Amino acid sequence: MNDTIIVEGLEFEAIIGILPHERKQKQPLRVDILLYVPPITPAAQTDHIDQTVDYAQVCEQVAELARNGRFQLVETFAERACEHLLQTFPIKAVSFKVIKPHALPEADGVGVSITRRAED
Numbered sequence: 001m002n003d004t005i006i007v008e009g010l011e012f013e014a015i016i017g018i019l020p021h022e023r024k025q026k027q028p029l030r031v032d033i034l035l036y037v038p039p040i041t042p043a044a045q046t047d048h049i050d051q052t053v054d055y056a057q058v059c060e061q062v063a064e065l066a067r068n069g070r071f072q073l074v075e076t077f078a079e080r081a082c083e084h085l086l087q088t089f090p091i092k093a094v095s096f097k098v099i100k101p102h103a104l105p106e107a108d109g110v111g112v113s114i115t116r117r118a119e120d
Helices: 022-023 041-046 055-069 073-086
Strands: 003-014 028-039 094-100 108-118
Touching: 003 041, 028 055, 028 073, 055 073, 055 094, 073 094
Parallel strands: none
Antiparallel strands: 003 028, 028 094, 094 108
16 A cells, blocks of 8 residues: 655746747746655654655755756656656655646646656
8 A cells, every 4th residue: 555745836947948938037837746655654653754755855856856957848857857756765656747837828837747656
């Protein structure tokens, strides 16, 4: 059985996109993350962060990856973020959604949602 740690609406700015103005000016990104983790019972029983995944570190590292990555595609950012999270934290799988809120004037946002699993 897996439990899930949820991060909704993580917002930060980054250089991301293929258009010339997107390569020069930061734009907002909004990220939702589901971390599929082993049961959280040990953390709940001990009340210690070292018994679970520290979602503050997850958020910090995802934002830093975006800020430093200067990606052209949200697909690339999502894939790299999942790879990093799976390699860095004790998680079994991750679902990752990234939205560019200002990508199209006709839409509230556009982006991708992917799920990746740890290697068995």
